Amino acid sequence: MPALNALTTPYLLLDPNKMLHNSERLQRHLDGLGVMLRPHVKTAKSVDVMRYCFADAKGPITVSTLKEADYFAEHGYTDITYAVGIDPDKLPRVARLNRSGITVRVLLDSLVQAQAVIDFVARDGVAIPVLLEIDCDGERAGLRPDDPQLLEIACLLDDKQLFAGILLHAGGSYHCPDRAAKEAAAEHERATAVAVKERLALAGVLCPIVSVGSTPTAHFARDLTGITEVRAGVYLFQDLVMAGLHVCELEDIALSVVATVIGVRPEQGWIITDAGWMALSRDRGTAEQELDQGYGVVCDMAGTPYPDLIVSRTSQEHGTLALRKGSSAQLPPLTIGSKVRILPNHACATASQFSGYLVPLEQDLVFWPRVNGW
Secondary structure, eight states, rough: OOOOSSSSSSSSEHHHHHHHHHHHHHHHHHHTTTOOEEEBBTTTTTTHHHHHHHTTOOOOOSSSHHHHHHHHHHHTTOEEEEEEOOOOOGGGHHHHHTTTTOEEEEEESSSHHHHHHHHHHHHHOOOOOOOEEEEEESSSBOTTOOOOHHHHHHHHHHTTOOEEEEEEEGGGGGOOOOOOOOHHHHHHHHHHHHHHHHHHHHHTOOOOOOEEOOHHHHHHHHHOTTEEEESSSGTHHHHHHHTTSSSGGGGGEEEEEEEEEEEEEETTEEEEEEOHHHHOOSTTTTTTSSSOBOOOOEOOOOOOEEEEEEEEOOOOEEEEEEEOOTOOOOOOOOOOOOOOEESSSSSHHHHTTEEEEEETTTEEEEEEEOOOOO
16 A cells, blocks of 8 residues: 555545444434435545445435536436525426436425426426425524415425425534533424424325434434434534534544645744645634634544644645644644644535545555535
8 A cells, every 4th residue: 555654745534444433323323213314425425435335325315516416326326315405597407317217306495496496397397306495493594384385385396296395404403512402403303394294284295205414413313203314414424523512523533634744833833734724624613612623633644633733724725733722732743744634624625625535445545536516
């Protein structure tokens, strides 16, 4: 295997064993609750990752872009939910996939979008199944469960045989550091979904799909009665935000950016690397958590964190390493040319800075490409 220290930095290193452990952990939990997992590929965006974790499965999956849908469809995936509110201009791309035998569901939360789908289907002749997005906690898009338009939209779509079900995302779970709060968020997500399903049933609208999910609620749900599927994405890699929420431990994080020390400023308490925000992203997802991790936690090449050493600031191609404020630790004796691994705040954002992953497999080092763009 080529020495990791000999490769040009920065690059994205993926630990397949940690990733597989993360995958199996959530799968066991959901199997125990009797609910199907629909992995969200927005984090990995790589068919190699999905094959490694799910063998020969060809779905179900969730996507966040139609480019992901095209890419995974080309690799044989046939059961796809596009979990971003549909732009009517994108309907021809969805129709092309559905015409080829792929099932791509779209998501919406307005009469305008619903009528656009209905009108397009009437002209095009290819059915496009629709999920209605429900807002369970005021964090993002979706109709509130008591919105009068909810029934109007569902009935309109159902009349045209396009209504496939409902979809919820408990974004508020990302603000729940303690177990009880995450369990409560998961139960609120479930209970809201079931209540909407029952409301639709009273109006004569069947709801085949009841889809919920976020990485925190997926892991901390204790009861999923009435739910047909759970979506989660970042759980495969985990990251510092998830560690800060106590969804995982630091040692579960499968993704890191390898960087090289290019400057040492002991008088400033700095070590400078070649991994700036172009490699790490500008995500500061831990800034409001109990432990602010800056732009990433710095580890040695074996993956062991240096005490209190974080990426304290970034510019485009420079990352400044420093001890967190108040630390009594000492800067490690890193010199120019030393290599470090940086654990990301948000795995999705950091991975999107790269074209793929370097993956140590047995005695080899392989490259797994990923799809970026929209």
